[in-house]
Amino acid sequence: RKEVEQDPGPFNVPEGATVAFNCTYSNSASQSFFWYRQDCRKEPKLLMSVYSSGNEDGRFTAQLNRASQYISLLIRDSKLSDSATYLCVGQGSGGSYIPTFGRGTSLIVHP
């Protein structure tokens, strides 16, 4: 079982919709979490960090639930340009801060 699990999707939503992704992690010792965005045939790029208190950046909100061991990403007012794969990352388990990636969730925003 992978340490970080995501629903691969695809999530197919119309422009303007609100969409949410969850990511579960198996290692309760994981300390830090991030969401990355990856466009087709490109490198992953950091979207936002995830804090216990929640983190909002414009239309994007990330939350961490340590009790249930999941993180979430909420995208409001979806744009066509939001179409991409979103990767969940955990790090900091066992004293190691090596980033561990989920397989990614594909989002397709259509007109």
Next chain:
Amino acid sequence: DAGITQSPRHKVTETGTPVTLRCHQTENHRYMYWYRQDPGHGLRLIHYSYGVKDTDKGEVSDGYSVSRSKTEDFLLTLESATSSQTSVYFCAISETGGETSEAFFGQGTRLTVV
């Protein structure tokens, strides 16, 4: 964008030949990583480095070796390439490897082993 350069960007090689991929950074970051990305598997860690001459294995290290003789360069070598090593390879760097240290990626190397 973080200064990370991977070379080559594309390579086709024959089974059984050695291949070396290079990752070069201008950020003076301590940690460097090599991942491979395949459909259905996502990004999997091959090897990583936490300093000059300090390296360790990742999840899928069999068939790969690495070297880091300078802070800025991290080399990944396939000693004898196999078709199962056809993949997209990403190098990443992070400043400290600490709790809040996010990773930055190079543009990737698309390797095909025929």
